[in-house]
Amino acid sequence: MNGESQGAVRYKLPFSRADLGEEEMAAVLDVLKNRVLALGPQTEEFERRVASYVGARHGVAVSSGTAALHLCVAAAHVGEGDEVITTPFSFVASANCLLYERARPVFVDIDPVSLNLDPARIESAIRPSTRAILVVHIFGQPADMDAILDIARRRRLLVLEDACEAIGAEYHGRRVGTFGRAGTFAFFPNKQMTSGEGGMIVTDDDNWARLFRSLRNQGRDAGDGWLQHSRLGYNYRMTEMSAALGRVQISRIEELLSRRNRVASWYSNRLKELDGLTLPQALPETRLTWFVYLVRLDAHFSRDRIRAHLEAAGIPTRDYFAPIHLQRFYRKQFGYEPGDFPITEKIAASTLALPFHGGMVEGEVELVCQTLRAAIQRG
Numbered sequence: 001m002n003g004e005s006q007g008a009v010r011y012k013l014p015f016s017r018a019d020l021g022e023e024e025m026a027a028v029l030d031v032l033k034n035r036v037l038a039l040g041p042q043t044e045e046f047e048r049r050v051a052s053y054v055g056a057r058h059g060v061a062v063s064s065g066t067a068a069l070h071l072c073v074a075a076a077h078v079g080e081g082d083e084v085i086t087t088p089f090s091f092v093a094s095a096n097c098l099l100y101e102r103a104r105p106v107f108v109d110i111d112p113v114s115l116n117l118d119p120a121r122i123e124s125a126i127r128p129s130t131r132a133i134l135v136v137h138i139f140g141q142p143a144d145m146d147a148i149l150d151i152a153r154r155r156r157l158l159v160l161e162d163a164c165e166a167i168g169a170e171y172h173g174r175r176v177g178t179f180g181r182a183g184t185f186a187f188f189p190n191k192q193m194t195s196g197e198g199g200m201i202v203t204d205d206d207n208w209a210r211l212f213r214s215l216r217n218q219g220r221d222a223g224d225g226w227l228q229h230s231r232l233g234y235n236y237r238m239t240e241m242s243a244a245l246g247r248v249q250i251s252r253i254e255e256l257l258s259r260r261n262r263v264a265s266w267y268s269n270r271l272k273e274l275d276g277l278t279l280p281q282a283l284p285e286t287r288l289t290w291f292v293y294l295v296r297l298d299a300h301f302s303r304d305r306i307r308a309h310l311e312a313a314g315i316p317t318r319d320y321f322a323p324i325h326l327q328r329f330y331r332k333q334f335g336y337e338p339g340d341f342p343i344t345e346k347i348a349a350s351t352l353a354l355p356f357h358g359g360m361v362e363g364e365v366e367l368v369c370q371t372l373r374a375a376i377q378r379g
């Protein structure tokens with residue numbers, strides 16, 4: 001996939017790939033022909049479509065999922081001296097957004113089945129300085145929102161949702177991103193849908209939506225002139241080329257999700273016979289949308305050897321995720337050590353993400369599965 005050196009290895013297939021058609025190409029080309037490259041109608045239309053798809057009042061497009069998260073934290077006035085409860089088993093951006101505003105992430109270990117924040121562990125982590133819970137729906141699997149919202153209501157905490165890996169996912173029939181005060185989506189090319197780079201904040205809060213529009217646009221308020229800045233802002237705008245791409249992708253979202261679903265079932269049907277693997281599965285009363293196809297290896301396997309075997313055979317893999325608390329700068333700043341979040345660490349050591357995207361053909365899945373089977377037999 002883009003963004004990562006492939007070294008000397010020649011892969012037989014990509015780890016992930018954007019699922020694009022002629023309509024996306026035509027839409028981007030139209031923007032270029034029309035010369036409105038920023039702050040235009042594509043962005044507004046993309047925002048309307050995402051908001052309507054997930055069931056939120058407002059959508060605010062930004063330059064990345066990370067920017068979306070940062071603006072949520074800024075809007076919440078979470079800062080120096082404040083603590084926010086979140087998961088260590090995620091992409092680093094879901095905790096970094098707190099550091100941007102000098103707030104302290106307080107990690108809570110995960111549920112070993114959903115791989116999301118374990119609600120039973122949240123309350124003992126709440127202190128007087130706790131302001132919010134930042135929920136991540138990891139790998140497209142919704143977190144246990146009933147339990148989390150109940151704690152948040154009782155303890156008067158704000159809820160923010162990182163749904164960057166979970167567009168279209170549902171919890172008790174409701175789409176993720178709409179449970180907290182605000183939710184974020186990301187559209188990097190490896191996500192369920194893409195705008196190249198890009199992100200979106202959804203919220204029902206009119207004031208927050210206004211604030212997000214100002215913050216992403218150098219702090220300009222709706223009535224401000226080009227050189228008038230009512231507050232400290234950022235340039236987190238989305239380009240019209242990205243918005244045009246995203247607009248087409250969101251209108252195809254159910255098709256994109258079902259193509260990923262089909263690939264996931266090709267994998268599951270082939271791998272279910274293999275001993276020592278835990279396959280991904282949607283939890284009851286949730287709709288999982290496939291971000292990656294990630295298996296877990298029983299402890300007696302050497303993941304490194306299995307990965308090396310697959311690499312040598314031209315099959316790229318990833319070991320999602322390296323626990324956030326063990327990243328060097330988190331250890332240095334907060335004193336985290338191996339062993340602090342044992343469930344996260346145990347699971348992180350067992351995961352193997354296989355090549356996965358909606359355009360995969362059955363023969364490619366078969367090749368990956370055959371190679372994995374051989375790798376496992378060798379231990």
Ligand SMILES: *Cc1c(COP(=O)(O)O)cnc(C)c1O
Pocket residue numbers: 064065066067090091093094136162164165186187188198199
């Ligand atoms: C991808 C991702 C992000 C960040 O999105 P970018 O668009 O890459 O900035 C944040 N959180 C999670 C859980 C993600 O997977």
